[in-house]
Amino acid sequence: MKLEMKKFGLILNSRPAGREAVLRVKQIANGTTDNELIFDFTGVEVLTPSFADEFFTGVKNEYKDKKIVIENYSKNTVIEDVLRGLGLI
Amino acid sequence: MDLSCKSIYNNLDDIVKGNTIDISECTFIHPWVVIYICQLLIERHTFRDKGIILPEKNETLEYLKRIHFDKALKYLGYDKECKELETKVVNERENHNVQELLYCQFRDYFNARLDRFFRMFSNFGLEENQARLVVALVGELGNNVYDHNSGNWPTDIGGCFISGQNYPKNGCMEFVIGDPGIGFLGSLKTNYPYLEDDISAIKLGLSGKTGRVDEKRGNGLKFIQNWTLNKFSGSILIHSGSGQVYVDEKGTENKIAPKITGTIIQIMLNYTG
Numbered sequence: 001m002k003l004e005m006k007k008f009g010l011i012l013n014s015r016p017a018g019r020e021a022v023l024r025v026k027q028i029a030n031g032t033t034d035n036e037l038i039f040d041f042t043g044v045e046v047l048t049p050s051f052a053d054e055f056f057t058g059v060k061n062e063y064k065d066k067k068i069v070i071e072n073y074s075k076n077t078v079i080e081d082v083l084r085g086l087g088l089i
Numbered sequence: 090m091d092l093s094c095k096s097i098y099n100n101l102d103d104i105v106k107g108n109t110i111d112i113s114e115c116t117f118i119h120p121w122v123v124i125y126i127c128q129l130l131i132e133r134h135t136f137r138d139k140g141i142i143l144p145e146k147n148e149t150l151e152y153l154k155r156i157h158f159d160k161a162l163k164y165l166g167y168d169k170e171c172k173e174l175e176t177k178v179v180n181e182r183e184n185h186n187v188q189e190l191l192y193c194q195f196r197d198y199f200n201a202r203l204d205r206f207f208r209m210f211s212n213f214g215l216e217e218n219q220a221r222l223v224v225a226l227v228g229e230l231g232n233n234v235y236d237h238n239s240g241n242w243p244t245d246i247g248g249c250f251i252s253g254q255n256y257p258k259n260g261c262m263e264f265v266i267g268d269p270g271i272g273f274l275g276s277l278k279t280n281y282p283y284l285e286d287d288i289s290a291i292k293l294g295l296s297g298k299t300g301r302v303d304e305k306r307g308n309g310l311k312f313i314q315n316w317t318l319n320k321f322s323g324s325i326l327i328h329s330g331s332g333q334v335y336v337d338e339k340g341t342e343n344k345i346a347p348k349i350t351g352t353i354i355q356i357m358l359n360y361t362g
Contacts, residue, residue, distance in 0.1 A: 011203050013228040014196065015236060045207065046221050048228045049312045050236070077218040077320075078225045085312060 001034040006043035013046065018054025025059055036067040047079045049086065056088055090114040094121035094326060094355060101347060108133045109140040116146050118153070120252035121326070121355050123190060124267035127161055127250045128349050131269045134165045134246065141170050154179050156190045156252065164192060165246070185212065188253035188264075195248060196235040203228055213255040213262060215360050222316055223264070223358065227251075229309045230266050230354055238270035243350055260359055261323075267353040272329040287332025288343045295327075295336065313356070321358040328353045 005012065008021045029037060037059065041047070060068060070089055073079040083089045090100060092115050097104070104111055110129050112118070126141075133139040141162070144150050153159075159174035188209065193199035206227055210220040234249045249268040256262065270276075273290035284290050297311035314336060317323040324337035333346040 011200075011207065011224065011228070013200060013203060013225075014232050016196070017200075046203070046224045046228065048225050048232065049309050050229060050232045053308065076221065078221045081222075081316070082225070082312070085308065085315075 001029055001032045001036070002038040002040055003028060004043075005039055005041050010044060011046040012044060012051040012055075013048045015050045015054040018051040019058060021051075021055050022058030022062065026062060029063070034066070036069050037063060038069040038071060040071055041073040041076065041079050044076070044079060047076075047082050049082050052082045052086055052088070056086065091117040092122040093117075093119040097122050097125055098346065105129065108136045108138045109142065111142040113142045113145050115144045115149055118144070118149055120188075120254050120263055120265045121353065123153075123156065123158065123252045124250050124265045124353050125328075125349070127165075127190075128267055128269060128351060128353065130162075130165050130167065131244060131246045132350050134167075135244075139167065141167055143170060143173060150174070150177060151179050152187070155181070155187055158190055161190055161192055161250065186255035186257060188251075188255075191251040193231070193248050193251065196231075196239075199231045199235070199249065200228075203231075210262075213360075214257065215262075219320075219360055222320055223262075226313055226316055226356060227264060227266070229313055230356075233309055234266070234268045234270065237276040238268060241271055242269065243271060244269055260361065262358050262360065263355060264358070265353065265355045267351065269351040272350075272352050273327075273332075274330050287330035288334060288345075289332075291327050291329055291332055291334045292341070292343070295325075295334070295341075317356055317358065321360060323356060323358040326355040326357075 003025065070083060073083060092100065110126060130141060154174055154177040159171050162171035162174065191202060203224055207220055207224045210223045215223065231249065246269050249266050251266050253264040272287065273294050274284060274287045277290050277293060278284050281293060294310045295314055297308050314325060317325050318338055322338060327334045328346055328349060329352040331345055331348040334341060334343045
């Protein structure tokens with residue numbers, strides 16, 4: 001199942017926003033039988049460490065049995081740095 | 090009197106006169122100093138004899154008007170001085186390299202302005218990825234203000250003041266954010282009770298440990314430091330409580346500074362347009 005991160009916002013910032021986004025993922029991915037969750041960063045301008053930490057920690061706790069795939073981040077230095085710094089890629 | 094982030098400390102005795110802040114002799118005012126003065130005004134805003142004596146030099150007064158310092162004065166209850174500054178008329182488009190003084194009382198105000206910062210940094214001449222990095226830097230600094238102080242502001246003034254300036258001839262920009270909060274020590278002491286002073290608390294924060302009680306997280310300041318030093322060959326100056334820490338590529342310097350309520354952080358960034 002693929003989720004477009006730009007639908008959460010183009011500037012993804014703050015822990016509360018990250019927590020809220022996890023709740024949205026639970027709604028969207030509810031009942032999916034796919035083995036992987038794909039997070040597509042096409043179109044996102046900024047990802048801050050706070051949002052990323054809160055979001056991916058929450059998603060991983062919620063979907064321990066699914067593979068988390070992150071794609072389309074390589075042209076954006078900030079997103080790549082944050083994901084790498086948090087050990088997500 | 091030129092007031093920069095270094096000279097302000099040598100001139101404090103001339104500036105702070107009880108509950109009156111006297112910057113009448115000031116001829117040049119740095120964004121760091123604007124934020125520092127805001128902190129001094131917040132600390133005194135409930136006193137009856139509070140006041141600020143504005144600069145006599147017209148150019149300095151125009152700069153303060155240009156950054157909308159009058160709005161900060163109004164919000165903090167310095168009505169008389171606010172009216173004095175309000176009468177000044179300046180051309181808003183005169184200097185695109187000056188960022189107006191912003192006050193963000195709540196997190197939502199701050200988040201709503203991040204998009205504007207992105208456009209502003211692009212206009213400063215930063216290439217796209219550099220502008221994104223600076224927005225992430227600013228965003229993370231703002232996050233820390235609210236994450237560590239919400240519900241626990243020491244006075245009835247919460248939120249943060251933001252100021253900035255671009256120096257195109259030198260290819261560098263300055264960004265300053267100040268909050269009248271509990272500071273590094275106030276926030277980290279509960280989770281790290283062995284901390285005894287502000288400098289140790291700031292250094293612990295810079296090492297990546299900024300998690301509050303029951304939080305394993307806290308890497309924001311480490312990211313800020315890495316980006317500032319490695320992507321922009323820049324520097325970070327932090328004054329929190331009575332501690333001051335300066336970090337650049339050469340290393341870290343720290344010293345005891347006059348106590349303030351909360352924290353001021355300055356980021357200096359070198360960029361190629």
